[in-house]
Amino acid sequence: MDLLKRFGIWVGIALILVGFVLSWILGTWGAPVLIPLILGAVLAVTGVVFNWSYIREISGRQTTKYGVSSIIGIVIVLVIVVIANLILNEFNWRVDTTAAKQFSLADQTVKVLQNLEQDVEAIAFDVESNRSRLEDRLKEYEEQSSKFSWRFVDPDKKPEIAKQYNIRNLGTIVVEAGTKTERIDSYSEQNLTNALIKVTRTETKKVYFTTGHGEHAIGDDGESGLQSASAAIEEQNYVAEKLFLANLDSIPGDASVVVIPGPQTEFFDKEFNMLAQYIDKGGNVFFMLDPQGSPRMKDFLAKYYFEPGDNIVVDASGIGQLFGAGPTVPLVNNYGDHTITEGFGLMSFYPLARSMGVNVPSNASGYSGNVLAQTSRNSWGETDLDRISSASQAEQDPEDMAGPVPLASAMEVPNSSGSVKGRLVAFGDSDFATNRYFNAQGNGDLFMNSVNWLLQDEDLISVRPNAPEDRRIQMSQSQVRTVLILVVILLPVLILVVGGVMYWTRRR
Amino acid sequence: MRKTWEIFKRDLKSYYSSPIAYVVIALFIAVSGVFFYALLTRFLNIQMQAMYQAQQMGRSITVNVNQMMIRPLLANMSIIALFMIPMITMRSFSEDKRSGTIELLLTSPISNTQMILGKFGAAFVLYASMVVVAFIYPVVLMFYGNPEIAPTLMGYLGLLLMGAATVSVGVLISSFTENQIIAAIGTFAVMMLFWTIGWLGTGNSFFADLASYLSIIEHMGDFTKGVFDTKHLVYYASFLFVALFLTYQSIESTKWRG
Numbered sequence: 021m022d023l024l025k026r027f028g029i030w031v032g033i034a035l036i037l038v039g040f041v042l043s044w045i046l047g048t049w050g051a052p053v054l055i056p057l058i059l060g061a062v063l064a065v066t067g068v069v070f071n072w073s074y075i076r077e078i079s080g081r082q083t084t085k086y087g088v089s090s091i092i093g094i095v096i097v098l099v100i101v102v103i104a105n106l107i108l109n110e111f112n113w114r115v116d117t118t119a120a121k122q123f124s125l126a127d128q129t130v131k132v133l134q135n136l137e138q139d140v141e142a143i144a145f146d147v148e149s150n151r152s153r154l155e156d157r158l159k160e161y162e163e164q165s166s167k168f169s170w171r172f173v174d175p176d177k178k179p180e181i182a183k184q185y186n187i188r189n190l191g192t193i194v195v196e197a198g199t200k201t202e203r204i205d206s207y208s209e210q211n212l213t214n215a216l217i218k219v220t221r222t223e224t225k226k227v228y229f230t231t232g233h234g235e236h237a238i239g240d241d242g243e244s245g246l247q248s249a250s251a252a253i254e255e256q257n258y259v260a261e262k263l264f265l266a267n268l269d270s271i272p273g274d275a276s277v278v279v280i281p282g283p284q285t286e287f288f289d290k291e292f293n294m295l296a297q298y299i300d301k302g303g304n305v306f307f308m309l310d311p312q313g314s315p316r317m318k319d320f321l322a323k324y325y326f327e328p329g330d331n332i333v334v335d336a337s338g339i340g341q342l343f344g345a346g347p348t349v350p351l352v353n354n355y356g357d358h359t360i361t362e363g364f365g366l367m368s369f370y371p372l373a374r375s376m377g378v379n380v381p382s383n384a385s386g387y388s389g390n391v392l393a394q395t396s397r398n399s400w401g402e403t404d405l406d407r408i409s410s411a412s413q414a415e416q417d418p419e420d421m422a423g424p425v426p427l428a429s430a431m432e433v434p435n436s437s438g439s440v441k442g443r444l445v446a447f448g449d450s451d452f453a454t455n456r457y458f459n460a461q462g463n464g465d466l467f468m469n470s471v472n473w474l475l476q477d478e479d480l481i482s483v484r485p486n487a488p489e490d491r492r493i494q495m496s497q498s499q500v501r502t503v504l505i506l507v508v509i510l511l512p513v514l515i516l517v518v519g520g521v522m523y524w525t526r527r528r
Numbered sequence: 529m530r531k532t533w534e535i536f537k538r539d540l541k542s543y544y545s546s547p548i549a550y551v552v553i554a555l556f557i558a559v560s561g562v563f564f565y566a567l568l569t570r571f572l573n574i575q576m577q578a579m580y581q582a583q584q585m586g587r588s589i590t591v592n593v594n595q596m597m598i599r600p601l602l603a604n605m606s607i608i609a610l611f612m613i614p615m616i617t618m619r620s621f622s623e624d625k626r627s628g629t630i631e632l633l634l635t636s637p638i639s640n641t642q643m644i645l646g647k648f649g650a651a652f653v654l655y656a657s658m659v660v661v662a663f664i665y666p667v668v669l670m671f672y673g674n675p676e677i678a679p680t681l682m683g684y685l686g687l688l689l690m691g692a693a694t695v696s697v698g699v700l701i702s703s704f705t706e707n708q709i710i711a712a713i714g715t716f717a718v719m720m721l722f723w724t725i726g727w728l729g730t731g732n733s734f735f736a737d738l739a740s741y742l743s744i745i746e747h748m749g750d751f752t753k754g755v756f757d758t759k760h761l762v763y764y765a766s767f768l769f770v771a772l773f774l775t776y777q778s779i780e781s782t783k784w785r786g
Contacts, residue, residue: 044735086784090777097773101766114757117678118594123755156753488592492575493568493673500569503668508561511664512554519550526545 028067035060114163119489125160126483129213133164140197140216142170144207145187154207161212168216195219200257210483218257218477225276225475227253228263234284236454238262244451246281248458252468258475265291271298277474279306282450286316295320299433302440304474308450311374312405324431325389326446329375331401333425333448334416339396348372350399350427356391358430360445360469366462368393373449375401375421378429386434391426392445393466399423430473445470531638535646536653543619543654552615553658556608563604564665571597593675594754601665602683602752606745609691610723612658614715617651617698618708621779625706630782640779644772648699655691659684679754686751689764690744694719696771703778719744 039057043049068075078084116124125133142161144154151172158170175182175190185194185201193212195202197219204211229238229246238250238260250260263271263278265287271278271294278298287295299305309317311332318328335350345351351369355361378389401421416422428447435442447470451457458464495503543549574596578589624630633643666680697718702711726743728736740746744767747760 083784086781090781094774094777098770101770105762105766108762109759112757112759112762114755114759116755117676117682118754119676119678122595123753159749487590488595489676490590491593491674491676492591493572493593493597493669493675495568495572495672499672500565500572503568504561504565507564507664507668508558511561511661512558515550515554515557515661519547519554522545522550523547 024063024066025070028063028070030067032060032062032064032067035063120486122486122488123156123160124486125164126209126213129161129209129483130164132213132216133161133168136165136167136216136220138197138220139167139169140195140220142168142212142215143181143185143194143196144170144172145175145182145185145192145194146172146190147176148174150191157207157209157212202257208483208485210485213483224257224259225477226259226261226272226274227277227279227471227475228261228272228275229279229281230283231262231264232266233287234282236281236450241455243456244454246454248455248464249453249467252458252464253471256468256472258471265294268294270294271303275303276476277304277306277471279471280308280317281306281453282308282310283314283317284310286314287320292316292320296323299324299442299444300435302435302442304443304476305445306470306474307444307446308453309374309376309446309448310450311372311448321446324433324444325378325380325384325387326429326431326444327375327377327379327426328446328448329377329401329403329421329425331374331403331421332405333370333373333375333395333399333427334402335395335399337396337398345369345371350395350425352393352395352427354394354396354424356393356429358390358392360430360466360473361392364462364466364469366465368452368462368466369457369460370427370447370449371451371457373427373447373452375425375427376429376446376448377426378431380431386441387431389429389431392428392430392470394424394426397423399425401425428470430470443474443476445474532642532646532649535633535638535643536649539620539647539650540653542623543616543650546619548615548619549654552612553661556612556658557661557664559608560601560605560662560665563608564601567597567601567604593669593673594679598666598669598675598680598683599752599754602687603748605662606687606690606748606752607723609655609659609687610694610719610744611716613655613691613694614698614712614719616654617695617702617715618712620647620651620699620702620711621775622702622706622708622711626708634779634783640776644699644775644779648696648772651699652692652695655695656688659687659691662687676754682754682756683752685756686748686760689751689761690748693744693764693767693771696768696775697722700771700775700778703775 035056037060039053039055039060042056043053046052116122142158144158146154154172161168162170173181175187185203187194189205191205191207193204193207193215195204195212195215195218200219202215202219204215227250229235229250231237236244236246238246239262241247253260258276263275265271275298278295295305307317307321307326309321309328311330318330321328332348333350334347336347337351338347339351349369349371350373351367353367355364378391380387380389400416400423402416403420404417427449428445431444431446433442433444434440447453452463453467458467571591571593575591578591582588621630624633663684666675669675694715698711698715701714701718702708704714705711722742722744724743725739726746728739741763747763750757750760
């Protein structure tokens with residue numbers, strides 16, 4: 021009883037504090053937190069009851085009154101300071117004094133951040149030594165919006181989080197908003213801001229895949245299906261859907277891209293008209309046209325200055341054999357100069373493909389065409405199709421297209437007023453994007469790059485990076501040594517000598 | 529104002545006539561100098577590699593003395609300052625308490641506020657003179673290159689503001705005790721707390737945000753980058769105000785505690 025009287029209040033307060041600390045550390049209000057809290061409260065209250073007469077006695081003293089008023093004063097001042105901080109931080113003024121404005125975000129980025137309506141989190145996966153570089157940028161983002169937050173994860177230290185987000189490369193940033201995620205692999209402001217725009221926009225762009233002409237189908241998870249391709253599209257927050265043209269009068273208005281994945285039978289006139297109208301309004305179409313047949317689709321493409329060849333591309337370089345592929349599976353590691361293939365370093369291959377070149381005549385104003393992928397020199401477009409199928413003994417003849425053979429091309433098509441540009445991509449093959457080949461080499465990446473370009477999403481905004489200025493120091497080894505002696509030895513000694521002189525003169 | 533000035537002069541004179549001030553400044557300059565030398569050789573190395581890569585591979589790499597050298601130097605100096613300031617401020621009230629002159633001051637017509645401001649001012653000016661001497665480093669760099677001036681000045685401004693906040697804590701702690709060693713260690717312990725609390729500030733919880741907001745070093749970050757933000761000004765001013773207000777309460781309490 022005596023113990024309770026003497027220590028009850030203090031032990032009780034300590035237990036209450038322990039309870040709060042535990043709740044912070046454990047992040048719950050469960051039993052391990054509630055037990056010390058309740059026990060502490062009981063002890064404190066009984067302690068007060070037992071000591072009531074003493075408390076009454078000291079509360080009457082003058083010093084207690086001073087003490088209480090002093091504590092009240094301190095609490096009031098603290099509250100005022102906290103409120104002042106909260107208010108003033110809302111109206112902060114921030115200025116970047118570096119000459120290159122290297123810590124300033126572009127106006128577009130600031131606008132995107134300030135218009136954020138939902139919480140967005142960026143999770144950066146990298147090694148600790150790269151943290152500060154990233155921190156400089158992400159902190160500026162955080163500065164602009166209370167809805168933006170970020171965290172840094174070292175995949176070596178927290179492999180479970182890296183696994184949860186399926187991180188394969190260091191330097192990946194996952195931008196997350198609600199259920200949508202977007203991943204980028206560079207720390208550039210442009211990529212980061214574009215990712216923000218993509219995860220927060222409410223409209224979802226639709227990619228339609230035509231059906232009804234023996235095309236590969238998106239719902240099909242067999243070898244020749246497009247399940248992998250449509251999954252990759254949905255992973256980027258787009259919607260992939262089937263489109264049965266024969267039932268419709270026009271391409272649906274919400275179509276961002278129409279994919280024609282290797283039709284085996286011809287389109288009807290009505291369907292071609294729908295496509296032509298769609299392209300004229302600035303629509304985007306992805307053609308995949310296998311060799312042999314489809315003369316009408318070939319003509320349709322020719323109207324947009326594509327050059328589909330009546331051939332099968334034979335690759336005699338022998339590289340294909342490394343992957344167990346014959347000469348009719350041309351391999352490509354030579355890509356054109358285009359946004360789709362910018363910085364693309366992977367190989368891609370196309371089982372049974374026809375050539376797909378592009379040739380814009382000089383009088384076709386507003387059109388711009390590029391070859392995306394071409395085979396090695398050691399290949400040609402074999403026109404004698406029987407020879408390939410019968411004996412696999414194809415040889416290059418004078419009438420065959422000489423290598424390098426273009427296999428895929430892209431085209432920008434102006435509409436009748438010349439303002440809006442539709443985008444077309446045509447591949448001389450459709451198998452490359454099927455489930456069997458999608459994840460092999462760079463096939464899937466090239467397919468997705470093409471889709472992204474068609475979606476006209478690859479550059480929502482463009483930001484010139486604010487690189488720091490180049491500022492150097494020119495010093496020789498002997499100068500460095502002089503500086504070392506000056507600042508580390510001479511200067512402190514000088515200060516001590518001055519101090520000593522001052523001290524001794526005063527003592528005298 | 530005049531009375532504040534008197535206290536300020538008296539304290540400052542006593543600082544400069546005691547050997548401690550010179551030892552502290554010399555120590556600060558020597559330790560910072562070692563960091564300066566290490567960062568300088570590291571930077572010259574990076575610069576050499578960049579030059580080599582530019583020649584060999586035709587890839588030009590940007591090298592910036594402000595970001596790669598002055599910025600880490602300022603960050604290191606702010607930590608060294610945290611170690612040095614307690615040695616400056618430990619005399620502030622403790623010396624008067626020990627020698628008994630505090631009684632004279634308390635009974636004189638000088639108000640507590642004037643006394644506190646004078647004492648704080650003297651300790652801060654001593655600290656500021658230390659920072660001014662430490663400006664030798666960018667001056668040396670200006671001889672051999674062209675570092676940017678504005679971000680460098682920003683960094684030193686940050687150093688002064690952070691120091692002012694730390695000095696105010698030192699003055700507060702010294703008002704509790706007549707033992708200078710206890711005053712120094714107490715100040716150091718409190719500042720260590722305000723430094724390390726920032727390490728709790730990872731994650732996105734309220735407490736993490738609070739912890740990183742309270743951290744005295746966290747607010748230095750933008751200054752060392754060369755970015756000025758009124759937020760940090762508000763923080764350091766609040767910090768200083770609260771510490772000096774508590775000092776006022778502490779001095780006041782010596783009157784009625786008897």
